[in-house]
Amino acid sequence: MERRWLRVLRTPLGAGAAALCGLVLVLAVVAPLVWGAAAEAVDTADILAGPSSEHWAGTDNLGRDILARVLVATRLSIGLALAATAIAVLVGLLLGSAPYLLGRRAGRLMTAIVNAAVAFPGLLLALFFAVVFGLGARGAVLAIGLAGAPSFARLTHALVANLAARDFVAAARIAGVGRLRVLFRHILPNVAEPLAVNATIGAGTVLLSFAGLSFLGLGVQSPDYDWGRLLYEGVSALYVNPMAALAPGAAVLLAGLAFNLLGESVAKGLGSPTLRGGPPPAPSADGDSRRAPAGEDARDDVEAADPDVVLDVRDLEVTVPGPRGAIRPVRGVSFTVRRGEAVGVVGESGSGKSLTALAVTRLVADSGHVEATRLRLLGDDLRGADTPRRRRLLGTSLAMVFQDPMTSLNPTRRIGGQLAEVASHHLGMPRREAMSRAEDRLGAVGIPDVGRRARQYPHEFSGGMRQRAMIGMGLMGSPRLIVADEPTTALDVTVQQQVLDLLATIRGDDAVGLVLISHDVTVVGEVCDRVLVMYAGRIVEDLPTSELATGARHPYTRALVAAVPDMETDIDEPLATIPGRPVDPAELPAGCAYAARCPLADARCRAEDPPLVADPGGRRVACWHAGEPLPGGTAEHPADELVETP
Amino acid sequence: MSDLRWQDVTVRYGRHVVVDRVDLTVPEGRIVGLVGESGSGKSTLARAAVGLAPVHGGTITLGGAPVPTSGRRRPLQMVFQDPYASLDPRMTVGDSVAEAMPPGRSRQQRRAEVERLLELVHVDPARARTRPGGLSGGQRQRVAIARALAARPRVVIADEITSALDVSIQGVVLNLLRELRRDLGLSILFISHNLAVVRYVASHVAVMRAGRIVEQGPTERVLGHPNHDYTRTLLAAVPGRRSQP
């Protein structure tokens, strides 16, 4: 966590805001010591003077130096603002966490009161309290603090409610930990960070309100003075000496801005929802030895001119920036997809399978860098700059299906309209026609009662129907290639079956190429003709699905197949497991990336990365010991802890 | 006898009946699988037993007595689906496990017990001092199991605990559950939508749909010779069951 705060300071905005805040705080401490005397020095000979070399901002009606007074006022202004913020946060914390302790009914009443208070204009509330607590600094602190409390209460309440629904809180409750203890041990520590950020932002706002209150004469009373008070005095002399008002005004503005910006930049820096630790340090050796050996594919140029080839990928590399230098999560991937062929890509998380798909469809985020010696869709080069022509090609010939269809459906627009837009946008189809095609496509993907459904919004669709609608959207053009990334992972088994059936039908009827990416070997086995097994950013084996169960030659493929129980698995034996965990793309070893987990690994494996070699039948495998028998099954667990460190 | 038993249990949210007069038993020392699709009410049924969902009818008993949902002794524990949400990110692994222990032990005893439990779930005891941020999904899930065991439960409910894990790690967790049953005599209610996984770990299975249990019995019988149409539908949908296209 601490490291993330430091990271914020490294951004220009964060560093600037922090420096400014620091300066203001230092001033608050030292200014009265340094300029205290100057600020009090009365000089009746020189009252209400304009700026001069002696008094940079002029003097007030007793001839005191205004700049000195502004500097000295930092302590009181900041002190009062911080005190008021502290009150707001504390009271907010109490009110906001109370509903969690009070139980349902009292909690709900509390929440309603807080919500009403939030809706009440803050300054009015402050004025009301100022009258109640009387004029003067103490009243103003209480007033502004209490006026700020409802919004902190609401924030706390939202954060607490969110955390209370988390599993680790449920687990603590189930283990018999009392509510109060859960609040202090699990909830409040996790609330602290966002609350601190908001308090920093809040401090800036409080500073402004305080100045406002003092300016209205309701805050600090003379002989004490804060910036608001100085502003008030300055404004009365505005025509004589504008600096008298500008100086305290600028001080309020700067300090307020400093707090606000610091809070905002911290919020932005911490906003990345990473509760996990950062990735481990990357070794500098991200060398060139890893490039997939050239000529690894014997079928190479024969297929280059083949009109049946829909997608042709050669030596695909994706580079993304990492915390310590660039990382290459996809390293030299080559494959082709032919008309009517279904190719599955399997691998664990971090194997590069999804990035491969995104790179093919040119959807890699801007920070990523895609390189390939060949990347062709229907013979058209997809490399290089984005052109309208290429966009049209991708828009009409390629359909992409994601795990979560909600990411590609606009929640605020009707399904039918969204589909129709694809046709009118990419194909220039008239609206009416596009709409009827949309309904036709929705029908084709098995959406019942199309006329009514087309007018519904995405949230009115179930998960399976949304997935169908998205496939239907892909079918609005006449796709030659469908890339589906974990399309059924979030779906129930029976719905999963329907979606897989649908994909299989489309591919069969229209002779469309299909790339199906999945972590589940069984799903891929069901739909695809061919499987590419990916490990650490490379294809380690390419084989017909019919061979998966018995004919796989790479130790990883074999382990993957054995690790997944199916309806025939022997229930008397422990499941085969793959010891260790996938390698981090930032920490690739010199030799075979699988060596640390492989029962066949030897010295050569650890030193040299095996090339992906094709056999005459077109199957490919990257292993020095491909097809050799594995030593007496996989161990149950001893090796497990050995390497499974992140 | 310490069977966990739901008798005629109903759970409603507003007017919506989520669990509809369900009878289910997890016999002592058995792993019972509960399968069904999302929205079938299977998680709610489980959460009702630990007091996380309101029970509107029927009784839930453990060894004949109501399941305690207050106080420090909690013989029924639960492990959740998302390994990234089930551990407090700001607490060390050891503290999380120790927290669930019944009170009345010295610090040393607690530390020793944490080590024993972590070893039991095959996590290096040296990791007790780290925070979950440094653990993989599979390790987190095993720590969550250790925490559940720390409360000395008689029954553990495992709610989709492998569905967020990579396949290579899923096997480790499944093996662990079978081991715990065999070695500690732990009873487990294993909730999953994956029939192949349930078949592998559970000796009994119950099929739930729309708040009701439509079929239950020994795994071999239910999955081998299903009586209910819905069970057959589920079975037919298991990937890899059909011949190649």
Ligand code: SF4
């Ligand atoms: S090359 Fe060696 S370490 Fe790599 S998979 Fe083959 S046998 Fe295992």
